[in-house]
Amino acid sequence: MPKVTRRKFVQGSAVAIGGGVVATKFLFGPLETLASAGTTAQAGPVEDVIATTCWIGKQDCGMLARRVDGRVVKFEGNPTNPRNVGTLCPKGQAQIQALYDPNRVKWPLVRTNDKGTTGEWRRASWDEALEMVADRVKEVRDRDPKLVLWQKGRSKAKDFYDDAFVKAIGSSKLGHGAFCSDAGYRALEYTLGTHAVLHPDFRYCNYLLSWGWNITNAGGNKFCWLTWPRHMVKARERGMKITHLDPRLRSAGPFADTWLPIRPSTDLAMALALCHQLIEQDYLDRPYLKAYTNGPYLVSANGMTVTETVGEGDEAEEIPLVWDEASGRVTRTDEATDPALEGEYEIEGRPVKTGFQLFKEHVAQYTPEWAADITGLSAAQIRQVAQDFGSNAQIGSTIVVDGVEVPYRPVGIMAYHMAQQELGFQTARAMTMVPMLVGAVGAAGGQLSDFTWKIHKNYPKFEKLTVEDPPYDFMLNKSKYFPINTGFPGIVAKVMQDPGRYGVEELPEVAILHYVNPLNAFPSQQDYLDSYGIFKFVAVVSPWLSETADYFADVVLPAATIEKYEGPISATDQYTDAVTLRIPPMEPLFESRGEIEIYMDLCEKIGVLFGEDGYLSVVNKELKLTDTEFALPLDQKPDVRDIFDRWAHSQGIDEGIGYFEDPAKGVFVKGPVAPTKMYGYVNDPPFQGAVHRLYGASLLDAQRQMQEKGAEEIYWQDYTALPTWRAPTMDHSPPDYDLILISFHQIEHKQSRTSFVPMLAELAPGARLDMNPEAARQRGIADGDTVIVESHNAITGETRSLVTTAAFCDGIRPDTVGMPHHFGMWTHPQNKGQGASANEIYFTGEGYMTNTADQAFHVKVKVTKGGDA
Amino acid sequence: MRRTITVTLVVAGLALMVIGMLAAAPWGAESVADGDPTFTGAPILFVLGIGSVIGAALLYELLPDRFE
Amino acid sequence: MAKYSMVVDLDLCQGCRACTEACKIENNTGSGIFWMHVFRFEEGEYPETKMSFLPRPCQHCDNAPCVKVCPVGARFKREDGLVLTDFDRCIGCRYCELACPYGVNYFTWQSPEKSHYQDVVDWEDDDLALVTGGLVPPYKNPDLDLKYGEEQRYTAGGNHAKGVIEKCTFCVQRVEKGMNPACVETCPVNALIFGDTDSPDSPISHYLRVRQPWRLLEEAGTHPRVMYVGGKPPNPSLKEIERPKAEV
Amino acid sequence: MAVATQTSGSLLPQGVGRITRTWRLFFLGMILIAGFGLYAYLREVSSGMIVTNMRDTGTMGGAPWGLYVVMVEYFIGVSFAGIVIAAVSRVFRIRELQPISRIAELLTVGSLMVGLLAVLIDLGHPIRGVVNMLLYARPQSPFFGTFMLVAMGVLPASLVYLYLGARQDAAVVAEQPSRLQRLHRLWAAGYSDTEAERLRHRKVMFWLSVGIVPLIVVALSTEGLVFGIQVGRPGWFGSLQGPDFLVLAAASGLANLLVLTAIVRRLLGNTDRIGPSVFKWLGRFLLVAAAAALYFMIVELITLMYATPEHERLLADELIRGSYAWIFWVSIALMAAGLVLLLVQAGTRRWQIGPLVLASVLISTAALAERYLTVIPSQTHATLLPYEPGSYFPNWIEFAVVAGLFALGALLIGLFIKAFPILPLTDDEEVIADA
Known part of the structure; x- marks a missing residue:
């Protein structure tokens, strides 16, 4: 496909306008004249196809835009994209109306009335609007860059261009994740080390616990909606059974083999009862628990893991101790050949128990009968789920996948937003323990989280949680409230209303809202109404006037929708690795512009575009172009297309961006994901060396620190080493x-x-x-x-x-x-x-x-x- | 004469109706042609047929005596 | 001669209505019009509740009641199985709509310019018109203005003129190019299969060899060319939920 | 009253040509109503049928055939009785009905015109409707009956019947000098009352009578078939729809004829020309027709209730208990009340005009409601696929258009009465003897 230039586009439009007038006149006039309209249509229109990427949803499906005279008439799925294989969901189809929506923000707007009420606006030039934003950012940034808050609701594709902006100006950053599934992300980072939430290996899974998964309506971990259901129906054709745990049947539609309408907010009780049952029915994968979890680690009476210090000074390392069945004595984990999973032992006369022993004793109280009262399900139903889960796990079996022998545990849980409940973090932890007990984590057919097994930087960080004294920053990082802190816009809103209460001294002054709409999209609307007016200056980057912009924006910068270059965008379907770009199917409508252009211009005006730590330099780093022949020069503003051209070349694609602009190619398919990358068991080292935390000693440690600093019980009560039920x-x-x-x-x-x-x-x-x-x-x-x-x-x-x-x-x-x-x-x-x-x-x-x-x-x-x- | 004209008109009218009917409705055809009359305007024949029969009555009474 | 049919696999259908939207864009139908409607049903009392989905395109009946009652032959059956409407012939009596037991026909109650959501989006907006020429809708599909088939009649798309009937055409403008109808093409779980049942090698023929199809309202004797596999025929005890806003 | 004041020195009989103030008001009123109907219709033409309350079946839950089609059925039904009474009285020599034969013919012509106009009004493309019917009409479609047989057959035949039947009288009034003389002469078309002419006239009228009855039965049965051949609508499919249509048509037609006759009698100063025997005959006919209509209503309902297809039962339920119940029970009650009124008179052998008119109004209203119940509920409820039940009730546009149609019909009849003697001036009793 040739590059879309504005001139070409305008020519195309001229034809389209001509054709449009003719069509309007004849089509809707008397029908007899349709013949002439038909002739016009046959004679004239220039038709082409542009490969691009869906913009409206979450998972960025591959699309082909059919154009007539430069005007997009339809988006269809791109068959070469592994993620959606030529299909599109209702949103993908309907987004053409969003593209042409004349109610978009057409040009930069500057507020002319007071904030806190419906906005009145005047049209501004891009230059003026950007200047206004840059001036305010510069002024605040000179005092403290952290007082500039960049908040994102949605940025599409790889977030290099927005992260580069945040890094270049050194601002604070707030996402929307705390409303999404981040409690689950934190739980898995803590428990398994992976940065994701639970999903099964559909290719081999035989029994699925669809736990709050909105199969027919919503997405799931890593994907939006379309790809998971594709996997799910294939698995069901293969014979996979689904047990659906959700207060609503609608979420599973006809796909629930069993529907267990669980009472909302009681999932932790359910997960604990399942753990109880798996132990009672002896569905335990002991080799996994011994080798890859901290279950064998010895824990002293104070709840802390007993360790031995090896090395000195900076080299010093705390190595946990276990009971070695082979030698019959306490040894360091790295020296034990057969660590005991269960049991009580003594170290220097003081009693110790294994982590698993503590876990077992802990869940002994959580019988199905106990959970039945809480969850609204019957004890028999809970027993049945545990039995189905345990028996289908086929503990001890293996399967050969692409020539690699992998442990085979064809059971898994699909859960996503259900982590967003008061006990969400511990719930997600307890839910992860269910597949852990049967050894299904990282197994073929079993419990996966990310597409490849990667250890997140939070995993080591969570080993030692630090709680500091006030004053805290306005996000309460390292505070006595949240030793694990997701970055919560809700708490920022609370802090802004009453900073003293949280030991905060400085509040952010400038907010740049990147397509985020807290007033409407975040719970507790009143808190946002009460707090966003406190910002001294609010700039909004968005294609539509959000409610938040309507009430609080000083300047609104119109972003383009799908009509811009963006990327790189993963096109994987979990089993195939592929990457693509968003190619503009037409020039940005009205005066809107792509975000990358907006941020580059803004950085230029602020004075942080060029140079060593400038925006372009960060872009180079984020796209891994630094020190390659494709690195962006740091002294000239690039064309956005050029950025992606360089990136494409750096990926070994000789055609550069031309590869992606060619609708026949469009998607760069790298090949199947190797089992050694996908399954934790067969990683080298297994599970990337992470020890799965069944027992969370550092959580208990954090609880004690919080108590010492005087935090209220409501904050520390759920920092327990093992997930513990309480009524919400x-x-x-x-x-x-x-x-x-x-x-x-x-x-x-x-x-x-x-x-x-x-x-x-x-x-x-x-x-x-x-x-x-x-x-x-x-x-x-x-x-x-x-x-x-x-x-x-x-x-x-x-x-x-x-x-x-x-x-x-x-x-x-x-x-x-x-x-x-x-x-x-x-x-x-x-x-x-x-x-x-x-x-x-x-x-x-x-x-x-x-x-x-x-x-x-x-x-x-x-x-x-x-x-x- | 009067009688001849009338009878002719009635017979012709009935014939036209039958022809028009058959042409408008190609009974038994399974295909596309099912939808359309054998030739465009066939129903006009049917209408002319009706007109002819009714016209016959009018003519029979209204024709002047010299048509006797 | 090819004989086109559609299979709807209810074991796969997620009820997402992507087909509905693909159809609306491809055929430029107006607001409130659903050539491809997807029922969402609920039945039984809590907790013995069951849900089901049922996509409902035009059934393209071999013994189509709509074709039989059309007074002017505007509704006709093609030899390849498609039941189409010649909107240049239609007199707007809506008899086909009454004759059809499936409720697939839609009448153009008002002028096409007004029925494309114009109450909330002004497609003739001056700034937008710089690009679209003020076309309504801006995604207007030029293929719909052409004549199709051996008969060379105006049959494609919808919403051409006030006062005529329209319905699903199996996307005649795509089928004649050898493409699948828009709904089939977009279905995220490939629950819709379209093809030539006369050709033993077509995917649809393969499908039908493995799966036993049933048809909607078989007892009505309409011999639909749309077949269903999986699920079960609808009955009056089903309660339709999440109805789209079908207002013009 | 109309006859009270004379406008000119005209000697025309039955008040022909004399326009009184009351008549002026009547014409003006009818023109206003018809004009308002026209305005409503023009709105419909310019904005589309969106301005009515009709909507699509299925997802929209509406009725694509609304009040207009109800009125088509009603008006065409009404037309049935008139011409049949005229023809039957001629063939079977029912002398008592001879005086109202022209009233009957006029009712037929008027209601046919209005009914066919309602057909056009109901089309999305009326002009294309006429043109394409001529070019492409398909006999397989029941609309062929409406268009070809009713519009092109029954209406012209009725007009010819009316025309020829009045020709003798035209010759009589054409001798009176008046503003209408030219019209009357034209109508008489040289009729000179010779023996040969009389003979020809009687022959033609006889054969027309003989021919027109089967024609109208066939044509109007197709009106019932419009519904009767529909497998897709519960409550419609069935062989009874044709006869049912005719029976209800007879009841409503006779009722309207009776009312019109009573009105004409009053207009002409309670003339003895329309005596009690006329009403007795009409009452008897109406009794039979109404009894049959009620019988059909009940039989149909019972069939629906016991029908195996569940949708038929659902429809019956909707009629008996649902949103249409009030119309349903009102129509049954009206029909029954009318019938009782007639039965009482038949039992006592005392036929009185007042009660007869009341019974007629009741029965005619019941028939209209029954037409509504035939057309509408099967569209909005108990659809074969489980669409949510919908609703339909006409809006002001539709009521205005229909009121306009009524006004137009009244105007036609009123103009005729003022232009031509509504009662025959000469008796025609020898017809059969000569034939």
Whole structure:
């Protein structure tokens, strides 16, 4: 494909305009004249195809844009892209309406009225708008770069260009992960070392615990929606069985072989009971537990692992001790030949137990009968799940994959956003222990997390958690509140309202919001209304005017949607390694621009584009171009296309970016992912050398430090070495708040970023409250009635309410109500009448976030008939 | 004469109706042609047929005596 | 002569409605119109609840009631199995719509310019028109303006004029280029299979050798060319949930 | 009253040519209503049928055939009785009905015109409708019956029947000088009342009578077939739809004829020309037709309730208990009430105009409601695929258009009455003897 230049494009447009007038006149006039329109169509249009990458969702599917006279008429899946193999989801299809949406921000806007209310704007030139932002950034940055806060809701493709901006100016950075699945990420980084959450090896898996996985509607770890279901239906054709643990049946649709409607926020109890049962039914992979977990490590009565110091000074290393069955004595792990998994021993007269022994004793209290009361399931159902999981694991078996013999444990868990509950971190840890007990972690057919087994930098860091004294930074890093800190916009909002309470002295002054919409997309709307006005200056980079921009932006910079170069973008389907780029199917519409251009210009104006630590230099590092012949010169502003051309060459692609611009190629397929990379067991060394933490001594250590620094119990109570059940805080709400509100994802929408696309809004038009008919009838509510949903904060006593419409749904627990979470916006004409978002009545802060600073999406509510919709 | 004209018109009308009907509805055809009359405008024949029969009645009464 | 059919594998269908959207873009149908509708059903009381999905394109019946009742032959059956509407012939009586037991027909209640979501997005916006020429919709598919088939009739796409009927064409404009219909092409889990049942080597023929198909409302005697495998025929006890906003 | 004031020195009989103030008001009123209907229709033409409450079946849960089709069925049904009464009374020499034969013919022509206009109004492309029907009409489609047989057959035949049947009278009034003389002369077309002419006239009228009855039965049965051959709509498929249509048509037609006759009688000063025997005959016919109609309604309902296909049962349920129940029970009650009124009169052998008119109004309204129930619920409810039930109720545009159609019909009849003697001036009793 030839490069799209503006001149070419304008020529194309001219033809299109001509054709358009003719078509408009004839097509919609009397039909008899259609013949002439037909002739025009046959005579003229220049048609071509551009290979590009979907922009609207999460997983960046490969697309082919069909163009007529330079105008995109349709996006279709790119068959050569392993990720989606020529298919597209409803969002991918409908995004063409988002592309052409005349309600996009067309040109830079500068606020002309006070903040905190609906914005009034004047049109500005790019130069003026960028200058305004640069001036404010420069001024604050000179005092303390950390007081510039860059916050991202969504950046697509590899985040090199935005990270480079953050690094070049040295700003603080805030993501949206704490609302997503980060508690799960932290739990796995802690437990296994991998940076991901749980998903199975669908190629061989025979028994799947679909644990809160929204199979038919939402994504999952690493992928958006499309690729997982493709794997899932193939596995089911092969005979895989699915047990679905979720308060709603809708999430599994017809794909649940067994539906276990678990009570929200009780997954930890379920996971602990499963561990109890796997031990009781003796489904234990002892060789795995001995060799790859800290189960054999000896733990003293104070809860700490007993170690021996080897070496001196900087070389010194603490090596844990185990009981060596072979020699019958305590030895260092590196010297033991057969460490004992269970048992009580003595070291110098003091009693010690193995970590696994402690685990076993700990879970002994969590019987199925105990869990049945909490989870709302029956003890028999829980036993059955454990038995199915254990028996299907085929402990001890192996399979040959691509010539490599790999342990074979065809059981796994698919879980994703369900980590976002108050006990999320420990829940995700306990859920990981279920496959650990049967040795399924990193096994063929078993429990995977990332696509390749990589150890995240947090894994060693979490061995020693540090808690410091105030003052803290506004994100509460290393604070007594969150020794493990995800970086939580909710807590930043809290801190900004009352910095003294959290021992914070300096607040951020300038915020650059990169396509993020806290006001609507984050729970506890009131906290954002109360805090974002405190920023002295807010710049927003976004294709649409977000609600946050509407209320708080000083300057809005219009970003392009799909019409820009972006990348590199992984095109893997988990089993094949491939990479691609986003190629603009047309010039950016209106005056919008690609983000890379925006950041380069902004850096130039701030004065950090060029030079050694400048933006371009960081880009070189991020794209691994530094010290190669393809490195960007540090003294001239490159063309965005040129950046990717260099990157492509650095990947050994001789055609450079031309390879990706050729629709016949488009995707650079490197080949299948080797089993030695995918399966932890057959890594070299196995599991990349990480010891899986069954017993979390450093968590207990952190708890003690927090207590010493005077943190409240609500912060330290869940820093326990082993996942420990307690009732969630929301259960302390008065009994008339007798329902649990959850929110859910619909396939037609991507968070709050698509509900204004007309075709998607047509399929999933607006908010509703899914209610069990029985529960509704008890409250005198009929299907379609307007209802008031009132939430209660068990800590502060605050109540919040919204009005929506009851939708009868037999596939939901009677004690649970659910709302789709895509609505509640107001800036786009399409938003009119779409109704409220559950985020308006969720709470954040104590009791409603995890101990790792992640948001919980559960709250107790009462639902009554009435209200004005 | 009057009778001849009338009878002719009635017979011709009925014939036209039958022809028009058959041409408009190619009974038994399975294909595409099923949708369309054998020739465009066949239904006009049917209409002319009806007109002819009704016209016959009119003519029978209205024709002046010299057509006797 | 090829005989085109579609198989819908309900064991695979995720009810995602990508097909619905692909169809709408490809055929430029207006708001509230779903040539390819995907039912989402719920049945049974908690906790014995079951869910199912059912994509519903035009069934392209071999014994099509709509073809039989069309007073002017605007609705016709092609020899390759496609049931099409000549929108240049249609008089807008909506008899086909009443005759069809599947509810696949849509009438153009208003002028096409107005029915493309124009209440919320102004496709004729001046700044947008610099690029699109003010086309409505901006993704207007030029293929739809051509004549197709041996008959050379105007049958492709939808929403051409006020007051005519439209429905799924199996994407005649794509089929004639040897491509799959848009819905089939986009289905993320390949639950839709399209092809020539007269050719023993076509994927659809292979499929039908392995799987036993059933048809929607078989008792109506319409002999649909759309076949279903897996799942089960719908019955009145199913409750439709998550209906799209079907308003014009 | 109309006859009370004379406008000119005209000597035309039955108030022909005399336009009173009441008549002026009547014409003006009808023109206003028809004009408003036209305005509503023009809105529909310019904006599309979106301005009505009709919508697609299935996902939209609407009724693509709404009030217009109900009115097509109703008007064409009404037309049935008129011409049949006229023809039957001629063939079977029912002397008592001879005086109202022209009223009957006029009712037929008027309601046919309005009914066919309603067909055009209901089309998305009315002009294309006429052209393409001529070019491509398919006899396989029941619409062929509506268009070819009703529009091109029954209507012209009825017009010819009306025209020829009144020709003798035209010759009589054509001798009176008046503003209408030219029209009357044209109508008389040189009729000079010779023996040969009389003979020819009687022959033609006889054969027309003989021919027109089967034609109208066939043509109108196809109206029932429009629904009867539909497998896709619960409640429609069945061989009873044809006869059912005719029976209801007879009931509604006779009821309207009776009302119109009563009105004409009042207009002409309670003339003895339309005596009690006319109403007795009409009452008897109406009794039979209404009884049959009620019988059909009940039989149909029972069949629906016991039908094996579940959808038929669902539809019955919807009619009996659902959103259409009020229309359903009102229509049954009206039909039954009308029938009881007639039965009482038949039992006492005392036929009175007042109660007869009341019974007619009841029965005609019931028939209209019954037409509605035939057309609408099968579209919005109990669809064969489990679409959510929908709804339809006409909006002001549709009501305005339909009111306009009624006004147009009334205007046609009113104009005729003022342009031509509505009662025959000469008796035609010898017809059969001569034939």
